[in-house]
Amino acid sequence: MNAVDFNQIQSFFWVAIPVLCVLWAVRLWRLGLAAQYPLLAAFLIGGALLHMSGVLLYHLAGAHSQLYVWFWPISQLISSTLSFLVLLQVFQRLVESYAGLRKLGQMVLYASLGVASAIVLGSLFLDPNTDLQTLPGFWIVQERSVYFALTAVVLALLGFAVVFHLIPPRNVLILFAVFGIFFIGQASVWALRDFLGWNFRGSRVLISSALYFVCLLGGTVTFSRLGESEVHSAQPGSASGGNEGKVARRLEEINQALLNVFRI
């Protein structure tokens, strides 16, 4: 891919990402879901503002200007906080109907965040390739750690929902899928960046932008009012599969035979 194509694609993402953020936020408001997803709305509006400010600064002041050098880590910090808030939102919606699990869920959420941060920070200091001497070097490693930690939190929340057989609204499943893919993708890209060096920078920016764009597009298109409706099922244990009935009948026969033999 030549430099012109690369710049054109990058310019497209620079414009498309904040537009999609705003579109999703507007869609939330139009569907009447903004009150149920306030933290998601904050993430989208905050993300759009940060992105637009970053693009403007990059073009007006330049990538090596003092202003941009300071803006970037601060914007990343805010962006990471907003990402965590989205996970908090997912958690709130997940346990909304299950008051008894809220405290346990909170423990899982914060414990997973603590453990993930500890493991990632531990790996950071054990890694001989890590450059902690310069601010960009430190921040690149920090970015990787943040996305790994967010991935771990997504997995912990997902595991929590699976273990407790919670039935989340479809919109929450969409958030799990969209942000799960985004965090895993970002963690992979940052891990590769860490090992492939500065030559990977151009590709990293493009891949990260494309990933962000796809996830935002997925969320904007699939979020719906209908996705909030709860599933009602009258079939107990039907999720276990059709074999259960066969096994139960066969066991009943054996049980009867054994009861006759043992005379219980």
Add this chain to the structure above:
Amino acid sequence: MTTLWFLIGFLVLAVAGLGLGLWQLVRVRRHGRRAAPAELAEAAPRRSYGPMARLFDGRDLEFLQSQRGWRPMMATRLRLERRAVLSLYLRQVRAEFRQHYRAAAPRGESSEFAAAAARQFLVFYALYAVLRAHCFLGLFVFVRTDVGSLLAVLRRLQERAQQAVGQQPARSRAATAR
């Protein structure tokens, strides 16, 4: 390089975990999980697991050995067949446990209940794994005790489930009255 492999391993596991977790949640959403309180109450006392604990009772083998025409091959065959039967019982016990757990665990409105249900979930699956391991290794002498412990956990969950679903209508009535 070790860190790179660690990161790649974590990411592969993360992708697999995300895929499996989402698939599981979609599956539960599609098929449903909740049993109605009445159905749950009916399901509780329906099956006797008494014979399960006696499948590897030594007296059966002693009786067989005392019979004419006894051959050592018979003992092996008996154990294999009983192991297959035990496996069926275990599947049924697990299905029943899951059914009660699905219905009862998220209904609990106190965190104490949720924590207790989670504890029983872990204990049940730990005992289940131990029992399976004993069967796999041919350590049938432990089966009786293992089965007893497993059924005790199932009974405790059944009791809790009954309590939970019993409290649910009362709470709903109170809320409606208010």
